[in-house]
Amino acid sequence: MTTILTPNPDAGIAQTPVRRCGFGPAWLLPTAGVGVLVAAVTLPWLINAYLISLATTALVMAVLAMSAQLLAGLPGLAPLGQAAYLVVGAYTAASVATLTGLGPVQLLAAAAAGAVAAAVTGVLAVRARGTTFLMVTFGLGELVHAAANQWAPGGSEGIHTPPVVALPGLPAMVRPGWVYLYVLACTLLIGAAVAVVVRTRFAWLLRGIAAHEPRVQAAGQHTGRLLLAAYTIAGGIAGAAGALAIADTRYVSPADAAMGVSALALAAALIGSGSMAGACAGAVLLVAARDWVGGLLGGHGPTLLGLAFLLLAYLPRHRLAGLTTRFPRRRR
Amino acid sequence: MTGALLRLVTVSRSYGARRAVNEVSVELPPGARHAIIGPNGAGKSTLLHLVAGTLRPTSGRIHYAGHDISGWPAHRRARAGIARTWQHPALARPLTAVQNVLLAVPGQRLAALRPQRRAVTAAHAALAQVGLAKLAERPAGQLAYGDQRRLEIAVALAAAPRLLLLDEPSAGLAAEEITRLTELIRALPDDMTVLLVDHNLDFVAAVATTVTVLHHGQHIATGTPAEIRDHPDVRRVYLGTDALTSPAPNSPATPAAVAGTPVLRVRTLSAGYTGAPVLTDITLDVRAGRVAAVVGRNGAGKTTLINTIAGLHPAGPGTDILLHGQPLTGCDTRRRARAGLGMVPQGRRLFAGLTVDEHLTLPRPHPTRSRSVDARQVLDLFPVLAERRQHRPHQLSGGEQQMLALARALLAAPDVLLLDEPAEGLAPAVVGQLAAIITGLAAEGTAILLAEQNLALACQVAHDIAVLDRARIVRHVATADIREYPTDLHDLLTVPTTAPTPS
Numbered sequence: 072m073t074t075i076l077t078p079n080p081d082a083g084i085a086q087t088p089v090r091r092c093g094f095g096p097a098w099l100l101p102t103a104g105v106g107v108l109v110a111a112v113t114l115p116w117l118i119n120a121y122l123i124s125l126a127t128t129a130l131v132m133a134v135l136a137m138s139a140q141l142l143a144g145l146p147g148l149a150p151l152g153q154a155a156y157l158v159v160g161a162y163t164a165a166s167v168a169t170l171t172g173l174g175p176v177q178l179l180a181a182a183a184a185g186a187v188a189a190a191v192t193g194v195l196a197v198r199a200r201g202t203t204f205l206m207v208t209f210g211l212g213e214l215v216h217a218a219a220n221q222w223a224p225g226g227s228e229g230i231h232t233p234p235v236v237a238l239p240g241l242p243a244m245v246r247p248g249w250v251y252l253y254v255l256a257c258t259l260l261i262g263a264a265v266a267v268v269v270r271t272r273f274a275w276l277l278r279g280i281a282a283h284e285p286r287v288q289a290a291g292q293h294t295g296r297l298l299l300a301a302y303t304i305a306g307g308i309a310g311a312a313g314a315l316a317i318a319d320t321r322y323v324s325p326a327d328a329a330m331g332v333s334a335l336a337l338a339a340a341l342i343g344s345g346s347m348a349g350a351c352a353g354a355v356l357l358v359a360a361r362d363w364v365g366g367l368l369g370g371h372g373p374t375l376l377g378l379a380f381l382l383l384a385y386l387p388r389h390r391l392a393g394l395t396t397r398f399p400r401r402r403r
Numbered sequence: 404m405t406g407a408l409l410r411l412v413t414v415s416r417s418y419g420a421r422r423a424v425n426e427v428s429v430e431l432p433p434g435a436r437h438a439i440i441g442p443n444g445a446g447k448s449t450l451l452h453l454v455a456g457t458l459r460p461t462s463g464r465i466h467y468a469g470h471d472i473s474g475w476p477a478h479r480r481a482r483a484g485i486a487r488t489w490q491h492p493a494l495a496r497p498l499t500a501v502q503n504v505l506l507a508v509p510g511q512r513l514a515a516l517r518p519q520r521r522a523v524t525a526a527h528a529a530l531a532q533v534g535l536a537k538l539a540e541r542p543a544g545q546l547a548y549g550d551q552r553r554l555e556i557a558v559a560l561a562a563a564p565r566l567l568l569l570d571e572p573s574a575g576l577a578a579e580e581i582t583r584l585t586e587l588i589r590a591l592p593d594d595m596t597v598l599l600v601d602h603n604l605d606f607v608a609a610v611a612t613t614v615t616v617l618h619h620g621q622h623i624a625t626g627t628p629a630e631i632r633d634h635p636d637v638r639r640v641y642l643g644t645d646a647l648t649s650p651a652p653n654s655p656a657t658p659a660a661v662a663g664t665p666v667l668r669v670r671t672l673s674a675g676y677t678g679a680p681v682l683t684d685i686t687l688d689v690r691a692g693r694v695a696a697v698v699g700r701n702g703a704g705k706t707t708l709i710n711t712i713a714g715l716h717p718a719g720p721g722t723d724i725l726l727h728g729q730p731l732t733g734c735d736t737r738r739r740a741r742a743g744l745g746m747v748p749q750g751r752r753l754f755a756g757l758t759v760d761e762h763l764t765l766p767r768p769h770p771t772r773s774r775s776v777d778a779r780q781v782l783d784l785f786p787v788l789a790e791r792r793q794h795r796p797h798q799l800s801g802g803e804q805q806m807l808a809l810a811r812a813l814l815a816a817p818d819v820l821l822l823d824e825p826a827e828g829l830a831p832a833v834v835g836q837l838a839a840i841i842t843g844l845a846a847e848g849t850a851i852l853l854a855e856q857n858l859a860l861a862c863q864v865a866h867d868i869a870v871l872d873r874a875r876i877v878r879h880v881a882t883a884d885i886r887e888y889p890t891d892l893h894d895l896l897t898v899p900t901t902a903p904t905p906s
Contacts, residue, residue: 272505273513275498279506282495285457290507290562291481 111255115248122363123247127319129358130251130258131312135332136339136354137265137347138308143337144345145274146298147281148204150196152212154332156185156306159215160313161323162223165232168317172243174235178257178314185310186303188215193302197295200284212333219325229324232317244318254315261311265347268304277301335361338380407466408433408596409454409566414463415620416449418798423449425620426463433565434593438611439600440631442802442830445617447600448490451568454598455487456480467566482509486564490571491750492551496544500535500554501526503543507561529561530554533587549580556587567591569599573606574827577856585609602830608632666691666850667712667726667744667819673719674704674711680719681707683874687852689819694841694851696861696882699871705854706749708871709823712852713746714739726819741769745817749824749854751808753796760792762807766814776816784840785810802833809840819850826857838863 115123135153143149160181167180192211199207220227234243237253244250268274279287280294287294317323335357342356343349360379365372409431416424424446431437439447452458454465456477465473472480486507494503504526505511505518518526530536533553538546543554552572559567572588573581581603588610591597601607607614608628616623616637624634631637665688672685681704689695699705710716712724714736724731726742734742754762763778782789785806796804805825812820822841826834834857841864845851855861861868862882870878 267516270516271513272511272515272518275502275506276513278498279495282498283489283493285477286489286493286495286558287506288457288477289455289481289487290558291478291509293476293478 112252115251120247123251124319125358125362127247127251127254128362129355130254131315131319132335132339132354132358133351134258134261134312134315135309135336136343136350137262138305138312139333139336140340140343140345140347140350141265141268141301141305141308143340144343144347144350145269145277145281146301148200148298149337149341150208150305151205151330151333151337152208152210152215153305153309153336154328154330155192155212155215156189156309157313157316157332158219158323158325158328159188159306160185160310161317161327162219162313163310164314164317165230165323166224168232168235172233172236173239174237174253174257174314174318177235177318178311181314182307182311185313186307188310189306190299190303193299193306197298197302209330209333212328212330216325216328216330219328223325225324227325229322229326232321232323234321235318250318254318257311257315261308262347262351265308269347273297273300334380335376338383341383407431408435408468409598410466411450411454412464412466414450414453414460414465416446416453416458417461422620424453424460424617427617427620427622429615429622429625431566431596431598433596436588436597436610436612437599438607438614438628439598439617440602440604440607440614441617441623442832445800446620447617448570449620450617451487451570451598451600454566455485455568481562484562484565485568486559486562486566487568488552488555488559488570488572490574492543492548492555494543494551494554494558497542499540499542500546500557501530501539503554504529504557504561507558509562525563526561529557532560532590533557534583549576552576552580553584553587560591564595566596566598569597569601571601572599573601573603581606604632664691665689667724667852669712670723670725672708672711672722672724674707674716674722675719680874682711682719685871685876687869687876687879689850689852691818691850692845692848693866694845694853694864696853696855696865696868697871697876698855698858698861698868703871704874705856705871706823709746709748709821709852709854713744713821740815740817741771743772743816743818744821745812745815745819746821747805747808747812747823747825749827751796751804753804753807753811755796758793758795759788759799759807762811763814766811769815772816776814778814781810781813784813784843802829802836805829805833805837806840809837813844817849819852820844822851822853822855824855824857825853826855826860834860 114126118126135157138156139150139153163184164177164181167177171177196204196207196211224230234245235250235253236243237249244253276287276290276292276297279290280297284294287297313323313327316327336354339353339357340350342353343351357376357379361372361376365375368375407430409429411427411429413426413428414424415422415426427446427450429437429439429450439450441447449458453460456472456475456479460473463473464471467480467483467485470483472483475483495506498506501523505522508518508522508525511519511522527536527539530539533556535550535553535557538550543551546554556569556572559569569588572584576584585606588597588599597610599607599611611628613625614628614631615625616631616634623636624631626634667689669685669687669689672682673680674682685708687695687697697705697708707716711718711722714731714734718724718732722732726739726744729742731739731742731744740746754765757765763781787803788806788810791799791803796807799807809822809825825837825841829837838860841851841853845864853861853865865882868880868882869876870880
């Protein structure tokens with residue numbers, strides 16, 4: 072720790088590109104972003120209905136992965152129960168759907184319900200750190216899973232919901248292509264909101280907690296409250312993912328709160344190693360491995376997923392806990 | 404309110420049965436420059452934690468600016484104007500220096516997307532105050548150690564505190580860096596109260612107007628630095644004429660029983676970090692029964708040298724490391740340890756969850772090794788540890804931790820022992836004990852390579868000294884020659900020899 076990187080600190084300044092991140096020339100990242108966006112929008116005209124519905128599922132998981140990344144990537148606390156808030160959001164959206172088919176209303180209600188659930192349960196979770204945090208969130212997830220089995224409408228069978236209307240006056244969306252585009256639009260909106268959150272001073276303080284929590288306390292911050300706020304926002308995002316999930320499948324069951332869903336979101340966040348875009352890419356990769364490539368290999372999706380998780384440990388990536396600071400670095 | 408800004412009234416703090424701080428009362432008027440000194444394990448850091456709110460007192464009261472803050476959490480005390488630094492840099496390493504400071508500037512909105520102009524100005528002012536203005540955009544993790552220490556202080560200053568707590572600010576700094584630190588603390592505004600804990604007595608005398616001495620958690624004396632130096636009790640506890648300290652058989656620099664055949668040979672060693680060379684063309688021999696010391700400034704590459712020999716850092720091309728004539732260069736750390744290379748890393752690196760006893764049951768000499776060492780033999784060398792067998796590292800003082808790290812390395816019966824800055828952060832009396840132990844080990848035939856910044860210790864124990872400067876060894880000298888021309892080496896190194904050697 073006490074070794075200097077270069078024998079003469081002043082000589083290093085000129086060589087070290089402090090603000091440059093990643094690899095390749097400067098235009099590569101924006102160009103790649105535009106390319107991905109164009110490909111995502113034109114996707115319904117390029118591939119068949121089955122693959123489109125898989126892509127929609129991948130988007131829902133991408134939103135859940137952002138929720139997990141808000142905790143794993145910023146304050147360095149890995150959550151293993153984010154699917155619980157997804158299910159809270161999904162059931163809320165399903166009950167709102169009996170009143171109105173309007174998708175944005177369902178989305179807002181689901182996000183609010185997810186945030187409230189996270190705020191209540193988060194009081195327990197943010198007392199813990201490290202592995203204990205992982206186990207507490209896992210326990211909370213399992214409790215929600217069990218509660219949904221017991222008390223939720225439809226019981227363990229789950230309930231079906233009517234198709235969602237994107238905007239007032241439009242017909243209900245039945246075709247997968249339209250559902251996909253609706254979910255894509257919502258994902259981009261949520262992504263934009265998250266991109267704003269990770270640029271705030273609040274997010275900086277969360278990164279500070281990952282580095283050294285007493286230091287942030289000595290700066291006059293109540294770290295428990297900061298973490299609870301982060302947990303609540305993450306719960307809101309997961310709830311929103313729940314509304315998108317029922318727009319996609321028109322069905323919700325307690326099985327959606329299974330630990331496997333949370334684990335997938337966390338794994339996607341870890342693949343993203345601190346970056347939100349990385350978490351989304353990780354979610355798309357993992358869903359593709361589980362549902363698409365696994366389907367081609369004759370139902371070996373879970374095997375492939377397990378191998379992908381194992382591969383995680385050997386990927387040449389920085390440690391989590393906010394060691395890659397892609398978002399703050401881009402700003403001037 | 405008139406009178407004291409900070410008043411500790413019979414404050415105590417216990418860890419289990421051990422009283423780290425025992426009924427200490429201290430009073431600081433506004434603008435005071437107060438230092439707390441004492442041998443290792445005196446409870447200095449604990450006292451600082453009690454004031455900062457990281458720890459709560461077991462009994463007693465802490466009054467600050469007219470409030471009883473004993474029950475306040477750390478963040479509330481920080482908002483009331485108490486800022487602190489840590490003994491080891493506790494920075495957000497991926498964030499830049501200025502971002503680290505900005506985290507601590509108060510009065511900013513949480514939802515702010517950009518730091519306010521006022522906050523940025525304050526952050527840059529704090530960086531300029533410690534002389535880091537040029538490095539503001541560098542990630543904290545890439546700063547040199549001395550710069551990280553100064554960044555720590557900038558972070559504390561950014562909050563414009565009324566009370567500044569500094570935990571061992573001079574630890575691990577070279578002489579000219581300590582001079583800059585002294586100027587920095589002297590230049591602080593007069594209304595800012597400073598409470599600091601340190602080992603370096605010259606530094607303390609230069610910055611503090613009043614000094615409190617602690618020993619085993621007890622208050623010994625308070626007074627001006629001059630009064631403290633002359634205080635008989637202080638001399639007794641601090642400068643090592645304490646009855647408790649019974650050094651191991653002391654035979655400084657006696658010719659070893661074993662003939663000085665080179666056990667470890669290092670030839671044309673090089674190493675670097677991501678392309679930047681830190682060591683080039685290092686050649687040295689470590690002989691059985693002799694102590695070789697490598698001295699040099701902070702960042703000269705001492706730790707890198709030790710780590711490269713131990714296999715913890717990759718060696719550059721052309722490097723040859725031979726142990727008993729067998730090449731080690733291609734081997735991993737485990738094989739090197741098996742071949743007889745023992746290491747005591749800088750910062751001790753103890754296992755946080757294990758007791759002293761458990762530490763000492765872990766290492767075993769590999770069955771292929773001829774010598775074997777018993778835990779009891781090792782404990783005989785370190786009588787302090789024998790009394791603390793059920794304690795965990797955090798309950799031990801710095802000196803005891805260093806002894807434990809040394810004991811752990813000895814249990815593997817190494818032929819060559821690599822010691823990385825064993826005297827860092829230790830009180831002079833403990834350094835004296837350590838010197839006796841190192842000399843004793845060499846007399847029994849172990850070859851010892853010591854990387855040290857404390858020239859006094861190096862001169863006391865080493866037979867040969869290699870001076871490391873700017874990535875290479877600039878001079879090999881026999882210790883006897885150095886003793887004839889001590890100033891010569893000081894000029895070459897400007898290494899502090901502030902730690903007085905016990906007479």
